[in-house]
Amino acid sequence: MKVLLFGIAKDIAGAPVIQVDAPVEQVAALREYLYGRYPRLRDLRSCMIAVNKVYAADGDALQPGDEIAVIPPVSGG
Numbered sequence: 833m834k835v836l837l838f839g840i841a842k843d844i845a846g847a848p849v850i851q852v853d854a855p856v857e858q859v860a861a862l863r864e865y866l867y868g869r870y871p872r873l874r875d876l877r878s879c880m881i882a883v884n885k886v887y888a889a890d891g892d893a894l895q896p897g898d899e900i901a902v903i904p905p906v907s908g909g
Contacts, residue, residue: 833894835862836901841879844872859883860890866902877905 833852842848856862859881867874881888882901894900 833862833896833898833900835866836899838901839904839906840876841870841873841902841904844870857894858890859888859892859894862894862900863890873902879904 833856835850835852837845837848837850852862852865854865856865863879863881873879880903882903883892883894883898885899885901
């Protein structure tokens with residue numbers, strides 16, 4: 833499964849896109865996988881996960897071919 837990373841999440845992972853080869857069937861499992869692989873992600877105040885361009889809840893299911901994005905908090909003015 834391909835995961836797109838934006839902002840500080842991209843900096844933490846060192847890449848704009850990562851491949852997740854672990855079997856993750858829910859957003860919560862993906863979040864825990866990412867925290868295990870990139871512990872600094874836990875330090876973010878909040879980090880949203882979008883599935884097919886829609887913000888997803890931890891209980892939402894993931895399907896092969898879903899477009900997944902990790903969107904960290906943003907600031908601006």
